[in-house]
Amino acid sequence: DAKTTQPPSMDCAEGRAANLPCNHSTISGNEYVYWYRQIHSQGPQYIIHGLKNNETNEMASLIITEDRKSSTLILPHATLRDTAVYYCIQGVETGANNLFFGTGTRLTVIP
Amino acid sequence: DTEVTQTPKHLVMGMTNKKSLKCEQHMGHRAMYWYKQKAKKPPELMFVYSYEKLSINESVPSRFSPECPNSSLLNLHLHALQPEDSALYLCASSFGTTNTEAFFGQGTRLTVV
Numbered sequence: 001d002a003k004t005t006q007p008p009s010m011d012c013a014e015g016r017a018a019n020l021p022c023n024h025s026t027i028s029g030n031e032y033v034y035w036y037r038q039i040h041s042q043g044p045q046y047i048i049h050g051l052k053n054n055e056t057n058e059m060a061s062l063i064i065t066e067d068r069k070s071s072t073l074i075l076p077h078a079t080l081r082d083t084a085v086y087y088c089i090q091g092v093e094t095g096a097n098n099l100f101f102g103t104g105t106r107l108t109v110i111p
Numbered sequence: 112d113t114e115v116t117q118t119p120k121h122l123v124m125g126m127t128n129k130k131s132l133k134c135e136q137h138m139g140h141r142a143m144y145w146y147k148q149k150a151k152k153p154p155e156l157m158f159v160y161s162y163e164k165l166s167i168n169e170s171v172p173s174r175f176s177p178e179c180p181n182s183s184l185l186n187l188h189l190h191a192l193q194p195e196d197s198a199l200y201l202c203a204s205s206f207g208t209t210n211t212e213a214f215f216g217q218g219t220r221l222t223v224v
Contacts, residue, residue: 036213043115043201043215044154087153099203099213101153 003027004088006105012082014111018075022088025069031092033064034099035073037084044087044101047073078109117202117216125224126192132219134185134202142208143185145177146201148218154201160185161208192223 005023012018024033034049048055048062050071055062061074075082087104115136124130134143142161146154159167160179174196176188185202199218205211 038154043203043217044213045215046212049212085153100156103153 003090003100004102006086006088006102008103009106009108011108011110012075012078014080014109015077018073018078018082018107018109020073020075020086020088020105020107021070022073023070024088024090027068027090028092031090033062033068033071034089034091035060035062036087036089036099036101037082038087038104039081039084047086078107080109080111083107083109115202115204115214115216117200117219119219120217121220121222123222123224124189124192126194128192129188129190131189132187132200132202132221134187134204134216135183136204136214137183138204138206138214139182140204140206140214141182142205143179144203144205144213145185145187146203146215148199148201150198158187159208166208189221192221194223197222 003026032049032051035047036044037047038044048057048060050062050064052068064071085104085106087101089099118133144159145157147157148154156169157171158177163179163182174191178186199220201218202216203213205213
């Protein structure tokens with residue numbers, strides 16, 4: 001079952017940073033936080049994941065609080081193509097073995 | 112090749128028909144998955160195969176029958192479906208089931224009439 005909570009929707013101006021929050025207050029010590037996104041009518045796409053340290057890749061940055069009960073996904077310069085539903089997921093194992101999707105945040109990037 | 116290929120992209124079937132959905136990957140992944148996604152809802156996990164063995168069945172009705180003939184292929188056999196089974200069916204794969212990213216296909220949009 002989904003264990004994370006996210007705001008249902010957010011807007012972001014094109015070119016600005018998009019900061020998407022996620023609460024995972026029940027996360028245990030061996031659970032990771034994963035972020036996926038789903039652009040309309042496409043399959044979900046992996047973005048990033050982390051355990052307790054902040055992570056960065058070519059798509060985004062993941063900031064995890066020290067108590068690990070929440071995290072923020074940052075898209076540094078949002079473009080119109082970043083409009084999608086963003087899912088934050090917690091799980092011990094991954095691949096999709098433990099990927100129970102919550103309702104996600106619908107991000108709309110505005111020109 | 113970092114793709115998961117699903118065929119067909121669209122399928123319309125009657126309630127008495129038998130059809131199959133196909134999923135293929137050539138990334139050497141040993142875990143493969145089926146998800147079902149209704150409109151405006153998140154994907155729901157249906158089945159997990161690990162090393163060609165069914166490891167998870169999330170209480171899916173028997174009218175859905177998965178098959179993993181080899182490590183690159185995953186099928187979902189459909190029989191006697193109901194209109195409420197109409198949905199987007201997504202296949203995913205990963206290298207293992209521990210701490211690796213999952214790759215999703217574009218899905219098969221199924222309509223049961």
